[in-house]
Amino acid sequence: MISAVSLLFHLFIQFEMFQKKINTTYIIPYPRAAIVTQPVDIHHNFCKLKPLSPEETLEEQLLLESIAWPETPSLPSPLFMNSSSDPAHSTFTILPRKREGQWQIGDKLEALIKIHDLMGRPKKYGGDVLLARLHNPTLGAGVAGQVVDHLNGSYSAVFSLLWEGSAEVEVTLVHPSEAVTELRRVNIEEPDRIYFKSQFRSSLLTRTTTCNVCLRPTEPVCNYTDLRTGEPWFCYKPANMSCDTRTSNYNGGSKASLTTMEKLFQSGVNMKVSIPASGPANVTVFPKQKGQLEVNSSSVESEPSGYYYQGVWRALGGTTVHQFNTSSAITQCLKGKQVYMYGDSTMRQWFEYLNAALPDLKEFNLHSHKSIGPLMALDYANNILVRYRTHGPPLRTVSVPSMELHYIANELDNVVGGSNTVVVFGIWAHFDNFPIEFYIRRLMSIRSAVVRLLSRAPGTVVVIRTGNPKPYTIHGAFVNSDWYTFQRLKALKAIFKGLNVHLVDAWEMVLAHHLPHSMHPQPPIIKNMINVLLSYICSPKGG
Secondary structure, eight states, X not given: OOOHHHHHHHHHHHHHHHHOOOOOOOOOOSSOTTTOOXXXXXXXXXXXXXXXXXXXHHHHHHHHHHTOOOOOOOOOXXXXXXXXXXXXXXXXXXXXXXXXXXXXTTOEEEEEEEEEETTSOBXXXXXXXXXXXXXXXTTTEEEEOEEEEOSSSEEEEEEEOOSSEEEEEEEEEEEOHHHHHXXXXXXXXXXXXXXXXXXXXXXXXXXXXXXXXXXXXXXXEEXXXXXXXXXXXXXXXOTTSOGGGEEEEEEEEEOSOOOSOGGGSOBTTTBSEEEOBSSOOEEEEEOXXXXXXXXBOSOOOOOOSEEEETTEEEEOSSOOOOOOOSHHHHHHHHTTOEEEEEESHHXXXXXXXXXXXXXXXXXXXXXXXXXXXXXXXXXXXXXXXXXXXXXXXXXXXXXXXXXXXXXXXXXXXXXXXXXXXXXXXXXXXXXXXXXXXXXXXXXXXXXXXXXXXXXXXTTOEEEEEOXXXXXXXXXXXXXXXXXXXXHHHHHHHHHHTTSSOEEEOHHHHHHSSSSOOOSSOOHHHHHHHHHHHHHHHOOOOOO
């Protein structure tokens, strides 16, 4: 069932599409009592976020409520691990089919997951981070499951049965609920744990200072808030130098010690570890019998975005994914098109894929750093132009000239658009370690620019790449935990719901595949993502 809050939120989104106005006011300390209601997670006042209008404030509050994670336990100090979730003592069980008979294509299969602590005792509360997948390696088949938290130590993983033959359930504990408590704390108390640097240069004088959206008020700052979008960014002011002398931005590093709870983040022990089955882990699926209704063993109504079969991604929900297996097929699809790509390095992968797959697409040397851009490639004969530019700060990258720090919303406002224009963006990996409100407000700016683009050029194709699961160590967990990414994935889907945009659900495409999770997915997954992208643009021709 859709909750009243969720329904109100989606109605509000539709209304906002017509009412949205850009807020370009100057940056003020966050929160602003007269306009912004204090959020549940109170961030230290040294985080200066983009101010919101009353309408945007309401939208943000409803969004935060709609994606809220269950409460997790407070942590004693020193930490006692005995009561922490333990995958080795936990189990999952495939529940019987509700009606007698064989499992059939179209049925919903449910696995009941029971979490126990290190002492083998059943947990009494929820909040664990779990991933679930149904797969068949022989068939190259896989689909992501939806996990439902019953808030009492048990969970349901619900799967759509989409292929004939064997289907095996796999459940992974990403983080125990106790680790979520610590991930929350660090994002509230240490939002500046990843920091950035800028170089300032004037005549013979060169200085370097720290930059961030979250700067502790210990020194005077230079305000680099973008005048068009209102996106905030600050650097400590260099001594005896003007703020106008800033020349570059780069990743400064991270704080060495973030937690005393290291035992909650042990690879192979309680971080991204499989949970065993208490009985059979697989079922055999038969063709759907004529005249028989599908069996749904769960009240979960949402469907996966797609699934793999024979290594090929098949989308659900109306989109047909065509296979562009030759360079000529891709060229025919993109003929006469301008493709603008914006985002992080996971979006740059797509530029690199097209550049390698199309022999007639020649990259220009713009003398820019490969990891940053701008990058440009042209197929003159077929009138294909592909561009890539990284998004604006925060960026954990090599040194970037400050003049090359462009915000996606501003870039979109400079795109004429039209039926021969494709805009693709993916922005997520550099935002996980910040308060989620920072990410939400960045997406709101981009959404406003997308609305403006589609208003002046309705034929423009707009495609969004989501974030995806990845491997990490304890340090990586505090930078790019899957829990952080999943929360931002839910926010992104909610913010762009109802707009004429297309999603490439990288989260499910990585989760459902047999290859290991990776920040930058391996080529077979990227090929499937590109097939989805091209299918949004056109139907296959000549290959």
